[in-house]
Amino acid sequence: MKLFWGDLHNHCGITYGFGELNNALEAARGQLDFCAIIGHAMWPDMPDRTEATAFLVDFHNEGFAKLRADWERVRAKVKEANADEEFVTFQGYEIHSSEFGDHHVLSPSDDLPLEYAASPAELVEKLAAYDVIAVPHHIGYSPGYRGINWEAFRSDYSPIVEVYSKHGCGMSDTSSYPYYHTMGPKDSGNTVLAGLKKGKTFSFVGSTDHHAGYPGSYGDGRAAVWAKGKSREAIWEAIKAGRTYAVTGDKMACRFSVNGTEMGGRLVAAGARQIALDAECVDFIDKITVFKNARPWKVVTGESLDQAASSGIKSKYKVRVELGWGDSKQGYNWTAKALVIGGKLLSADSCFRGRSVLAPEPGMRENPDMNKLGNRILEQSDAALSWACTTFQNPSTLHPATAAVVLEIEGDEGTELSVQANGMNKVVSIGKLLEGSCSMHVQPYNSEAMLIHRAVPESAYNIHLEWTDTEKELETDVYHAEIRQSNHQFAWISPVFVS
Incomplete structure (x- = not known):
């Protein structure tokens, strides 16, 4: 699959x-x-x-x-x-x-x-x-x-x-x-x-x-x-x-099974049920909840996982580069490039948004190109990624209109990431990004900005968990799962039905 x-x-x-x-x-x-x-x-x-x-x-x-x-x-x-x-x-x-x-x-x-x-x-x-x-x-x-x-x-x-x-x-x-x-x-x-x-x-x-x-x-x-x-x-x-x-x-890659039967499946189990969850997430895992019959059955917190990066060892990291802010209500166009120095770019994914509209309102007029924004990955290699995107003023402090890419990087603490965007240039090591994020503005005041997020080590976003359940509660027991990341992105994983 x-x-x-x-x-x-x-x-x-x-x-x-x-x-x-x-x-x-x-x-x-x-x-x-x-x-x-x-x-x-x-x-x-x-x-x-x-x-x-x-x-x-x-x-x-x-x-x-x-x-x-x-x-x-x-x-x-x-x-x-x-x-x-x-x-x-x-x-x-x-x-x-x-x-x-x-x-x-x-x-x-x-x-x-x-x-x-x-x-x-x-x-x-x-x-x-x-x-x-x-x-x-x-x-x-x-x-x-x-x-x-x-x-x-x-x-x-x-x-x-x-x-x-x-x-x-x-x-x-x-x-x-x-x-x-x-x-x-x-x-x-x-x-x-x-x-x-x-x-x-x-x-x-x-x-x-x-x-x-x-x-x-x-x-x-x-x-x-x-x-x-x-x-x-x-x-x-x-x-x-x-x-x-x-x-x-966030595109969290999740597998969930009971006795080998995957999400959405149905099985008959007379004895113990072996529940397995695999997830490659995009940010720090904050909380995992496995539900049984619509009630929390097992809860794993991020604090209970070993999320520390291994010092001095070549590993994988995910780094999010986010662009936006400012006060442009009509859209601000970006051209950006990220270069990995002393490491390898394994993969990249886009987190592009359209202009936010949920329902028509009185006075709105149809604009055929209102969301022809030019958001796209321009070029990708094992060392660099270039992209274009359009961002808008955030509608409120709780509603972002930013755009981002997520880079999966193979390297160590000395590996550097160089990001260029609309005249800005920031070079920072993975080691520094493990300590925290860094930002830069296009102009001195009320300006669009760039945020290079804290680096996420593989141990903090990639997990395999197993549990054993021996108790039948209902004629058909239902298991499903929820994953919450630290950035408040969620995955809701479909049930397995066990008779």
Whole structure:
């Protein structure tokens, strides 16, 4: 199995989102392996149009009509973008539902028709010939207020559930990332843990629900899939089998199994259960929690792990180079290069963001190129990485609009990293970065800046853990896991179901 990264739920100007479809596909190719661009298609039980609801009803109906009129072109563009072994696309669109919660349907078929239905279940039934699943998303909203309806949930057509997006985290009512959108707060009964307690079986994914054409926007949610290859057929098989998990943004490579059965799997175990967790993270591991039957079963803190770097020994380190800050609301363009001296650049990954948009607002006007930002890796070798990106003024002190790359470096404390960005030049050793981060500004005041984060030694981001459980609690015991990094990036790892 190989690990692939995607976004199965995001929007652009094909309905009431913003940004051109071609730009969205280009952004997705830049840092994802697979993607589905979702159009808003229907809301069967939408509130009646009144003076108070006129804006809500009108922008939805206008968006639905726009997708219907342009569906053939949209479907053709998505089909054209699919290229096995390079970048995989899926077809799909969304059905809102006050009663059952919002779902987006996904299909590997380029012939997927745009059908109308009264519920997600009816829509899947109408589309059965096209191999369709329905994915519930932002599930934590209030019952009857577009939150999930666990009583109506069916795992046969919803093998995965979106547990994190720009809306927040739906794992539990106490999870980090609460719901603060105008749609309201989380309800405990509509969370992931509530569904698992009811005996529902499903796997986890993250996706952005971005509304301005930037799939995979860093920090807004991504889906991880363990598949046999980067093809539409292989990734679709993995999604339906539930070999998936969710991350906020950092691409944490996670394996989780019980008696050798991987996440999303089901097994019969008469005796002891051997639980194994492997994770290559991107920052310092802060906390790992293994849940059994929706309750914490084993907790490992970062302080209990040996996270110290071995002095004077050649090893691996991860270093994040972050660009942004300043007061530019229209976007600030960067060109940067990182050079490894006395060591080797093993790999690099981008943490690029799009302009943050979750839903349309009165007065917004469509700009097809609002998220054509030019974020991309320009060149990479075993000694250097160059990249371009656009950053914006941070909307608040708690909401970043920065961009970053993460470098995996092989070397020792004497290995140096030289970073050049928009006239700045900083040279610092791994030894110094193990002690702490360093920064530099473009201008003397209210200026864009560069931050080279503290170096993370391999012992602090790469772990293998095992436990043995001998106690049967329920007819089917459910094990899943959560990883939290020190930078507050999360991974939510899908369950294994043990009978």
